[in-house]
Amino acid sequence: MMSFDLYNDESRELLKFISEALFQDLHQGESLTVHFRGEDTTYVRWNQSKVRQNTSVLQRNLSFEYHYNGRRLSKSFTAQGVLEWDLITAREMLSEARKEAPLLPVDPFLVEFTNHGTSVSEYRGSLLSGEDLIHQIAVSAQEVDLAGLYAGGSIATGNRNSSGQNHWFANESFFMDFSLYNQQLAAKSCYSGFHWDQNKFNDSLALARRQLEVMNRPRKKLTPGNYRAYLAPSAISEIASMFAWGPLSYRAYKNGANALKKLQDKERKLSPQFSISENFHLGLTPRFNDLGELAPEKMQIIEHGELKQLLVSSRSAKEYGIAGNYASSSEAPRSLEIAAGGLSKSHVLKELGTGLYLSNLHYINWSDLQNARITGMTRYACLWVEDGEIVAPIEDMRFDVSLFDIFGDSLLAITDFQEVDPSVDTYFQRALGGRKLPGMLIKDFNFTL
Amino acid sequence: MTHFNFESSIAKFKDQADWMGLRFYREKSHDYFVRNERLESCQTNLDQGIMIEVVVNGHLGYAATSDMTSDGIKQAFLRAKSLSQQAAPFKAAEFSNAQRPPSRGKFQSPYLHRLNTLTTDEIMSVLLKASQTLKRSDSIVSRYAATEVKETQIQYISSSGAQWEQDFQLVTTQFQATAQNAKDIQTRTFGNSLQAGAEILQDPKLFEQCIMTAEEALELLEAENCPTGVMDVLIAPDQMNLQIHESIGHPLELDRILGDERNYAGWSLINQTHFGKLQFGSKLLNVVFDPHQENEFASYGFDDTGNPATYEFLIKDGLLLRGLGSLESQKRLGVPGVANARASSWNRAPIDRMANINLVPGSSSVEEMISSVQYGVLLKSNKSWSIDDYRNKFQFGCEYGQLIENGKLTRAVKNPNYRGKTLEFWNNLKAVGNPKTYETYGSPYCGKGEPSQIIRVGHGSPYCLFSHVEVFGGLS
Numbered sequence: 001m002m003s004f005d006l007y008n009d010e011s012r013e014l015l016k017f018i019s020e021a022l023f024q025d026l027h028q029g030e031s032l033t034v035h036f037r038g039e040d041t042t043y044v045r046w047n048q049s050k051v052r053q054n055t056s057v058l059q060r061n062l063s064f065e066y067h068y069n070g071r072r073l074s075k076s077f078t079a080q081g082v083l084e085w086d087l088i089t090a091r092e093m094l095s096e097a098r099k100e101a102p103l104l105p106v107d108p109f110l111v112e113f114t115n116h117g118t119s120v121s122e123y124r125g126s127l128l129s130g131e132d133l134i135h136q137i138a139v140s141a142q143e144v145d146l147a148g149l150y151a152g153g154s155i156a157t158g159n160r161n162s163s164g165q166n167h168w169f170a171n172e173s174f175f176m177d178f179s180l181y182n183q184q185l186a187a188k189s190c191y192s193g194f195h196w197d198q199n200k201f202n203d204s205l206a207l208a209r210r211q212l213e214v215m216n217r218p219r220k221k222l223t224p225g226n227y228r229a230y231l232a233p234s235a236i237s238e239i240a241s242m243f244a245w246g247p248l249s250y251r252a253y254k255n256g257a258n259a260l261k262k263l264q265d266k267e268r269k270l271s272p273q274f275s276i277s278e279n280f281h282l283g284l285t286p287r288f289n290d291l292g293e294l295a296p297e298k299m300q301i302i303e304h305g306e307l308k309q310l311l312v313s314s315r316s317a318k319e320y321g322i323a324g325n326y327a328s329s330s331e332a333p334r335s336l337e338i339a340a341g342g343l344s345k346s347h348v349l350k351e352l353g354t355g356l357y358l359s360n361l362h363y364i365n366w367s368d369l370q371n372a373r374i375t376g377m378t379r380y381a382c383l384w385v386e387d388g389e390i391v392a393p394i395e396d397m398r399f400d401v402s403l404f405d406i407f408g409d410s411l412l413a414i415t416d417f418q419e420v421d422p423s424v425d426t427y428f429q430r431a432l433g434g435r436k437l438p439g440m441l442i443k444d445f446n447f448t449l
Numbered sequence: 450m451t452h453f454n455f456e457s458s459i460a461k462f463k464d465q466a467d468w469m470g471l472r473f474y475r476e477k478s479h480d481y482f483v484r485n486e487r488l489e490s491c492q493t494n495l496d497q498g499i500m501i502e503v504v505v506n507g508h509l510g511y512a513a514t515s516d517m518t519s520d521g522i523k524q525a526f527l528r529a530k531s532l533s534q535q536a537a538p539f540k541a542a543e544f545s546n547a548q549r550p551p552s553r554g555k556f557q558s559p560y561l562h563r564l565n566t567l568t569t570d571e572i573m574s575v576l577l578k579a580s581q582t583l584k585r586s587d588s589i590v591s592r593y594a595a596t597e598v599k600e601t602q603i604q605y606i607s608s609s610g611a612q613w614e615q616d617f618q619l620v621t622t623q624f625q626a627t628a629q630n631a632k633d634i635q636t637r638t639f640g641n642s643l644q645a646g647a648e649i650l651q652d653p654k655l656f657e658q659c660i661m662t663a664e665e666a667l668e669l670l671e672a673e674n675c676p677t678g679v680m681d682v683l684i685a686p687d688q689m690n691l692q693i694h695e696s697i698g699h700p701l702e703l704d705r706i707l708g709d710e711r712n713y714a715g716w717s718l719i720n721q722t723h724f725g726k727l728q729f730g731s732k733l734l735n736v737v738f739d740p741h742q743e744n745e746f747a748s749y750g751f752d753d754t755g756n757p758a759t760y761e762f763l764i765k766d767g768l769l770l771r772g773l774g775s776l777e778s779q780k781r782l783g784v785p786g787v788a789n790a791r792a793s794s795w796n797r798a799p800i801d802r803m804a805n806i807n808l809v810p811g812s813s814s815v816e817e818m819i820s821s822v823q824y825g826v827l828l829k830s831n832k833s834w835s836i837d838d839y840r841n842k843f844q845f846g847c848e849y850g851q852l853i854e855n856g857k858l859t860r861a862v863k864n865p866n867y868r869g870k871t872l873e874f875w876n877n878l879k880a881v882g883n884p885k886t887y888e889t890y891g892s893p894y895c896g897k898g899e900p901s902q903i904i905r906v907g908h909g910s911p912y913c914l915f916s917h918v919e920v921f922g923g924l925s
Contacts, residue, residue: 001528042532043900047709050541055900056512056528057796058521059498077495078515089495096493103569105488130532138539147711149899177899179712186711255591256627256634362715365835367846367866368923370634375844377837379715398835398842398868402924426900429796449842449868449919 001056004124004172007040007154010081011060012168017083018062018090019160025094026162029069031113032094033161033292037061038079039429041153042130046178049141051134059429062090068101072110111314115164116292125172125194127152133196137176140202144209148178151430152196159292169286169432176201177424179380180208185219185393187211188234188360188380192422211359211381220384220392222447228355229445230348230385233419233437238361239406240336240435242374243276245366247403248301249331250310254320259372259403263307268372268404270305271411275339277301278311282335284422285433289313289334293326301333305408337436341414350388351413351441357383357390358445361399372403375448398449406442415439455606458519462526463608468504468546469526470607472753473497474795477565478599483576485592486584491569498795502549502607503529506537509544509777513796541781548776549754551610556750558618559743560646564598567647572596575650582659583626588670589663590634593625596650597893603753611755619746619905620649621893624659628666635669635863637662637848638830639687642746642891642905665849668861675850675865675922681825681879682867682918683818686888688847689910691831693806694895696871697729697736698906700840701763703774703782704801714897715838718871719769724784729769730875735809736764738773738787739909746891746907747804754799756788763787763806767876774801793902800898807889807909811881818880818914820856826920827851827858828865844868850922864923874915882911 002010019034026032038060045053063076075093079086128136137150152174160166175192189208191201231239246252247260262268278299280287287294291314300308311331317324328334343351356378364376377398384391402408415438425431455471463469475497482489498515499522510533514525579594599619606612623640639658643649684692704710705717719727740748740758749758756776763771772778774786778801790799819827833846850865851858889909896903 044532044536045709045899047541047707047711049539051508051536051539052541052709053798053800054510054532054536055798056525056532057900058513058525058528059515059796061515063494073491073493075493078497080518080521081516082518093493093495100491100569104491104573107488109487131535134532134535134539147708149712151900177712181708181711184716188712256629256636257591261634362838363835365833365846367833367835367844368864371924373924375833375835377835377842379838396837396839396842398837398844400844427896427903430900449844449870 001042001130001153002040004154008122008156008170011036011038011156012158014060014079014081014083014086015158015160018087021087022064022090022094023162025091031067031162032064033113033159034062034064035159035290037157037429039153039155041151041430044134044150046149047147049138049144049146062086066094066097066101067110067113070106070110071101071104072107073097073101073104109315109319111291111318113161113163116288116294118166119168119288121169121286123171123194126196127172127174128196136198140205145181146178147181148176150174150176151426155430155432157286159288161292165292167286167288167292175422175424180212182212182216185212185215186380187215190422190424214383214390215381215393217392219395221395222397224447224449226444226446228352229442230352230355230357230439231442232359232439234421235358235361236338236437236440237421237435238364238376239374240338240437242364243336244332247372248311248333250312250320251316251331253310259366259369261370264310270302270404270407271409272304273341273411273414274305274407275300275303277337278333278335279337279436280335282337282420282434282436285334289326289328295326299325334433338438340416340418340438343413343415343441345415345417348415348439349385352385353388354386356394356445357385367400373400374403375400397447399446400448401446406445410443411440412443413441455604458522459606459608466503466505466530468549468608470502470549470605470611472500472795473604476599476601476794478597480597481572481576482595483580486577486580488573496794499525500792500795501525501529503533504545505530505533507543507545508533508537508540509548510536511798542777544777546609548780549607549609549611550756551607552751552755552757553612554750555613556615558616558644560618562647564600564618564620564647567598567650572650579624579655579659582656583624583663585660585663586667588628588630588667589626590629591627593623595623597621605755613751613755615750618644618646620645624662626663626666628670630670633670635666637666637669642893643744644746644748645744669849669863672861672863675826675862675920677921679917679919681822681914681916682920683822683825683827683853683912683914685827685829685912686910687830687890688828689808689913690890690908691834691845693736693808693908693910694803694906695834695836696840696843696874698773698803698806700871701773702801703772703778703784703786706772707778707781710897713899715840718839718841721782721784723769724772725770727769728767728876729764729872730767731878732767733811733878733881734764734767734875735762737762737807737809739805739807740788742805742807742889742909745805745889745909746905749804752788752790752799753792754790756790758788761787773803775799791904793904797898797900797902800902802897802904803895803906805907805909808911808913810884810887810911812883813880814883815886815912818882818912819853819858821880822853822856825853826862826865827853828867841871843871862922865920866922867918867920869918874918877916877918878913879916880914882913886911
């Protein structure tokens, strides 16, 4: 693996070199934004505390959005990291774009490139070397059955446009996303950060082992019905992942695909305890979006149960004639936070009384989008609690609930603590981002199967 | 631009590892998306790079690079070798070149005209006309028409003599109409993913389907919610493909049974003792791994380890026979598998994936199946899917339902959902449609793996009739 400094410097230089060369090539009526994303990551996949697959991935991707007299198209390619070769490919693609653009209709909602400023954020970490990381994880986990993924290295992203904008973000980071098993029972954990600390990893292993001990008790089989339930922050995070599927998007609202349409239309309400914001103070992802626009450091979306604003990209703003708020083109939250409440950690089980402690949920999808109903499964350490005492793990159950209920009248309390759930998404490349979430006590959580 | 030579790369490094393989992957895709008769996006992507595989001390490791210079390949080889040396003492299984057969040959997707002959004009004209056709009334508030055309070339060479290449022509289309009135919003979609050439976009039936899609979205606005109860369901092929995918394909993957996926996609309700013994479904259930079906989306000649792909029965007369596992998984688990070690791109290692998993047609006509139902519902087009990490308890939602009453199709119902448990469900299969009812669907979006991969799959199925299924609708 390259050092962070070398990967970062080479990648930044690549974006600078290609973008400046292309900007110089531009003709009258043309404008361009050039993007970079890439990684130098070591992935180690574990099963039964052994290495199943180790994959080193070095990749760089350059893309550009091209505007010509009101028309718009995009091109991208895998860069080799050799400036002269990559410039040849970039110029070939620019040439293709020039041939195709006149064939396209004028885009009435085109957001013209402007200079949204300059920013540079670079975070150097301290990771284990290849030799150390495999040895140390394997030795620490030798007495347990561990399955999971270590991913660590450099990630970089940036963009420049022909109006002078220039943003760059890079970090050196890692996560070890894992679960421990005893036969078919499991407990889940994730250790992540910028500086590997073996003691902290061992602590997270030890915590998961303690959870697994509880799972050794005979499992309780539940019958379908409504249960009082405490959802830990990791379970809330699974539900919050649905907020990326349209409920906070203005475009989705206009196109009939927003599950919280009835909140916007004031037909339904959420609990006054419930607040959501987009909070870039978390530092998990850059503030600049795919157009290089800088979103506010913190923006309230739902406050005390009332919708304050949906995420509006500049393109939607133009299409629908409303004010934008520098959302990404997908209008999905990038750094979501659900506000904390007043329930302390030490009171969670007592306030739950008799019901379910749900540590994790799995595979959530809409079961009735217009009524914000979701379905999904319990997973990992989900426990039956009686009179504030943990009694037994449960057999996995399917739930079917409405966001209007669990974040509405059924929401009894929100914890006074939150946990950061870093993104462990590795499709195409290791992702940036994450969410910050509290736990929640729910009055009626409906199980169906 | 590449300056890459396979043979010299292998020759340079083959003596420095127990075995090495090199997979070059190049994919050029064009995506067009029209919304409400306006071009929303037009994107071209050229993705290419190299995956180097090495066996060191019985451990198989990988390094991927987009730097295809001589030095880039050298650095990737050294990374693969170094990390694999460190991992070898802790390896999960012992591998050798036996898991990388020295195959030679070529595979080519069927086509009349290569996809790169399609012009922007031609594609835009089809999509704009489709979007216009979907606008059957002012109540159709949103129209989508999108296509992705993709040409993928894979070349593979190894130190033990493998040398093969595959050339895929891949087309995905997606059309959608959303209807809205004061009471409700309903969406109907259609589309497919196939291996085909440019000719696929010239099918005049496409616009007939646009009309039907929009009409059904409007029909659903006025429909009642699907009733709740336990009843017969007749499932159309465009929902059967999802049912097969989630509740047969995934649980049969050997790497899930081995526990590789436990931390992400999950485990399986199947274990190695079930093969040859478990009655997975009723006697009418026959399911095959068919890598050679013409035009199906996940056809291929070799998997990404070079294992030649062959037609195999997974389930015969309801009995589970074979899993979906590569040569690596077959060695680890000691059960028969198929050629299905596949990687989503140059930057991912191959893992056990579905490809074309098809349900073999039976003998019933749709009319015969409908006439046998006293009270039930016909289900079409998936819109929601969820299943547990053992692939047991599932719940799926469809776009369109139609009641079957006293042996006849009657009125449309909206928001149909159904849930069940995998083995109970397949053992309640009571009729399988004949070959005339058979349709093939593909999807580019099957996600799995750590690091994660999205890969294409194909599923063919006739209409199928099930009894004792728990059905329900939306809120009124």
